[in-house]
Amino acid sequence: MVYNFSAGPAMLPAPVLKKVQAELLDWQGLGVSVMEMSHRDPIYVQMTETAEQDLRDLMAIPDNYAVLFMHGGGRGQFSAVAQNLAGPTATVDYLNTGIWSDFAIREAQKYVSHVNVLDVMTEIDGLKQVKAPEQWALSEQAAYFHYCPNETVDGIAVHEVPNVRAPVVADMSSMILSEPIDVSKFGVIYAGAQKNIGPSGLAVVIIRKDLLETQQNSVCTIMNYKVQAAEKSMYNTPNTFAWYLAGEVFKWLKAEGGVEAMADLNIRKSSLLYECVDNSTFYENRIHLKNRSKMNVPFQLKNAALDEQFLHEAEQEGLLALKGHRFVGGMRASMYNAMPYEGAEALVDFMTRFANKHK
Numbered sequence: 227m228v229y230n231f232s233a234g235p236a237m238l239p240a241p242v243l244k245k246v247q248a249e250l251l252d253w254q255g256l257g258v259s260v261m262e263m264s265h266r267d268p269i270y271v272q273m274t275e276t277a278e279q280d281l282r283d284l285m286a287i288p289d290n291y292a293v294l295f296m297h298g299g300g301r302g303q304f305s306a307v308a309q310n311l312a313g314p315t316a317t318v319d320y321l322n323t324g325i326w327s328d329f330a331i332r333e334a335q336k337y338v339s340h341v342n343v344l345d346v347m348t349e350i351d352g353l354k355q356v357k358a359p360e361q362w363a364l365s366e367q368a369a370y371f372h373y374c375p376n377e378t379v380d381g382i383a384v385h386e387v388p389n390v391r392a393p394v395v396a397d398m399s400s401m402i403l404s405e406p407i408d409v410s411k412f413g414v415i416y417a418g419a420q421k422n423i424g425p426s427g428l429a430v431v432i433i434r435k436d437l438l439e440t441q442q443n444s445v446c447t448i449m450n451y452k453v454q455a456a457e458k459s460m461y462n463t464p465n466t467f468a469w470y471l472a473g474e475v476f477k478w479l480k481a482e483g484g485v486e487a488m489a490d491l492n493i494r495k496s497s498l499l500y501e502c503v504d505n506s507t508f509y510e511n512r513i514h515l516k517n518r519s520k521m522n523v524p525f526q527l528k529n530a531a532l533d534e535q536f537l538h539e540a541e542q543e544g545l546l547a548l549k550g551h552r553f554v555g556g557m558r559a560s561m562y563n564a565m566p567y568e569g570a571e572a573l574v575d576f577m578t579r580f581a582n583k584h585k
């Protein structure tokens with residue numbers, strides 16, 4: 227048995243992969259694979275409509291929002307957001323809570339002249355945390371407010387949707403579908419697919435329809451929200467396989483009890499691991515409780531000289547991809563929806579034994 231803690235591309239639900247494998251050569255009795263047929267074929271189009279509807283059901287997406295399946299993953303949206311929603315002379319607000327926020331900011335700076343960066347990370351009593359919203363220096367008139375609710379690399383989460391005047395744009399790449407959210411509080415939600423949805427390269431965009439009108443003519447056409455909404459995400463050939471696989475993941479999620487069931491599972495997994503870290507003198511995580519991620523749990527061995535051995539022994543037990551991001555070092559356990567509770571249990575069991583052995 228192997229448990230894959232990769233931050234992304236990440237593990238997919240085994241039942242989904244088995245179904246995909248079983249129907250790979252002959253999809254819906256057509257004698258060809260889903261990758262080998264026209265995206266305009268009514269059977270394929272019907273599949274995309276079901277996928278969209280399932281996502282709408284799962285997230286309770288209101289009718290005044292469009293759902294787009296786009297190219298270019300999460301980072302493609304860093305530029306798409308700036309190009310579609312803000313003219314070159316606009317002001318935009320960006321909350322900076324970590325590495326992904328920072329990447330988004332640097333991309334926006336290419337297209338928008340006034341990118342107001344809100345540096346809100348602070349450290350109090352040795353614990354990293356996000357400053358209270360009263361301390362954020364928001365602009366008077368921002369075209370939008372961008373933030374990343376779950377910083378995948380840093381393990382920092384902003385659990386409450388910021389209450390700001392401008393339309394809220396959220397990079398949900400590593401937490402979409404992991405818990406119920408109120409879509410109506412957002413202008414745009416986007417996510418690269420490879421953490422909680424499906425294969426990399428695909429991006430899901432959920433956009434309030436009135437914002438489709440703000441788009442600039444200079445936007446590259448495949449990244450143009452208005453065009454993609456009008457063309458039902460088929461302005462050019464979409465990534466047909468990724469879209470199909472995402473649809474299968476949505477069906478699986480519904481059968482598992484939806485985002486409510488996932489939220490419960492994700493709390494149980496992450497709590498188990500944080501408890502193990504907090505109760506030990508061997509491991510540590512120096513992020514304040516209020517900003518801890520439920521998806522990506524970074525932790526350090528206090529004796530970093532044991533890092534390599536930890537990773538080696540974990541791997542021998544089938545606990546894979548625990549090495550922290552190259553920017554931060556240490557360890558990181560990513561536990562998206564597809565990670566069963568038993569995976570968190572196996573990790574904690576190993577960590578406890580490893581700590582006892584090396585005390």
Ligand SMILES: *Cc1c(COP(=O)(O)O)cnc(C)c1O
Pocket residue numbers: 234298299300301302326374376377378397398399400418419426427
């Ligand atoms: C993984 C990730 C991205 C980047 O996704 P790509 O598909 O590689 O462009 C962006 N934002 C967040 C929060 C991520 O976790």
